[in-house]
Amino acid sequence: MTAQISPDSVWVLGAHMSRFARYADRDLIDLASESAMSALADGEVTVNDIDVLACGALFQASGAVGQRIQKQIGQTGVPVYNVANACATGATAIRTVIMAIKSGEAQIGLAVGAEQMGKMGLLGGGATKKEKKVFEPSGRYGAVTGVDGHLGTETMPGVFAQAGMAYAHDHDGVGFEQFARVAYKNHLHSTLNPLAQYQKEFSMGEIMESPMMSYPNTLLMCCPTGDGAAAVVLVSGERLASMPAHVRKRAVKVSASVLTSDPFTEDCQVQPDVNTLTRNAASQAYEAAGVGPTDLDLVELHDCFATAELIHYDNLGLCEPGGAGEFIDSGGPFRDGPTPVNVSGGLISKGHPIGATGVANVYEITTHLRGEAGDRQVEGATVGLAHVIGLASACGVHILEKAAA
Amino acid sequence: MATARVPLVNYLCLEPEPHLVANECTSCGARFFDRRNACARCGSTEFEPVPVAGSGELRAFTIVHRAAPGIPVPFVSAIVKTDDGTWVRSNVVNCDPTPEAVELGMRVQLTTHPIGTDDDGTEAVAFGYEPA
16 A cells, blocks of 8 residues: 555655653753754755744743754744644644645644653652641642542553553453563564664563552553654645655655544543543544554554553554453564554653654654664555554544555 | 541542532533533533442552652552442552452442641541442
8 A cells, every 4th residue: 555646645754763862961952953954854855945843842842942943953934833732742743734734834844852851750640748737728629738649649650550450440351461561562672673762672570570660560561751852844745746756755645644632531530531532533543544453564652651552452443342452462563463563662662752752653654664664674564553642631643654656 | 626627629528428529510410520611521511519429349440659759659549430420539448559459340438537637736538449
């Protein structure tokens, strides 16, 4: 399955990601600018060709990061959109550029995602106020002190553990071992990816016996914090058609670009529902692209924790309904299985510098569809899906297709 | 003189028997523990306070071993669906924090426990769920 260039289509023209790591000697703007310059060079365009820039850097969302990138790579005066959407920030930046192109306001745009987290440690939990002088109700729930730890957990490993355990409640064949196998797979995959923050294989025993963070998520089943950036240049089909043949050949079609939020469900009032909006995004994306889950040659999905990846097999329709446990046990998402998932090593091993993640996933799919993924290449890949989810919630799904020869 | 007690959150009512109170949409019955401008499901703007059933089923849990400083671990965080269909997040208490002791689908019952006393001697009371 390969795609023809129609005038109203949108294509990835250039892409780059930095190796995810911890960069003590470089700042966010260095990382973001390097990816931006590299993506432009990869697409054989310059900053002067760019009509719109969208930038996502979650922890510096109010810091005009897009404009600061322009000061490094070229202040051309084009519109800049600094976007924030939790862990879907990078996908939101890409979609912002796509919308600008689809609207006719832009022909070529640049989307950059970047984050510098260093060793932030555990995200999401709030400390109980230490000096509780007087219990006075405050906030929307009239809480007299911090509720984290008293009324359940607000930590990310815990919230996603509960999402996985809710699936285990509803379906057979899902437990600690299945969740651990997800992490086993992604660590194994990462050994082939030189851009991954960690590139080390771990045994099932090592994963299950590593320090427990929030049952069933052990340390090796949780993504690390880190630094990194990724960028993509997007172009209209109309403009691409006038570009040289070797450029057209490496372009990758965006067959679907979808962003959803969580519709009302009863349980999402007390715990984030990461399922419904992913299912909605997936079905919209499959319909827009005219493909189904069985057409996908590879998937990069949001495995912030092993428990999350497992439930997204079902949410994205990669397995039989309720069959996510059997899917991982049978090797379905391994790189030699029918639907390779997270051959990059996923967030668990590749890393999760938040703003960069949704752009890096599109970089990964693009690189495979171009046949340029080196040792980790999924041979003959023509269609891939990139998925991210940010709590509260936002879900981005992009389906990409290889250009017709 | 008896110790003054305050609930940890305003949707926990300590008298006459401890129970939770939800804001229920008068149009569609959706329940919320905080104030809403309009119902997130149907858009109606009328709500009334309703008591929430104390018993329910454990629908999901995690055993938290790493938390922010000052939070004692391990503890069991849980999502409970009460017998009247209300979803609640809290801790499972009076139960070993081990995967062997906590079972998905087990019956649980609301209970309360003190979590500390302020400088005026007022005691804060939290709720949790214990195996029924």
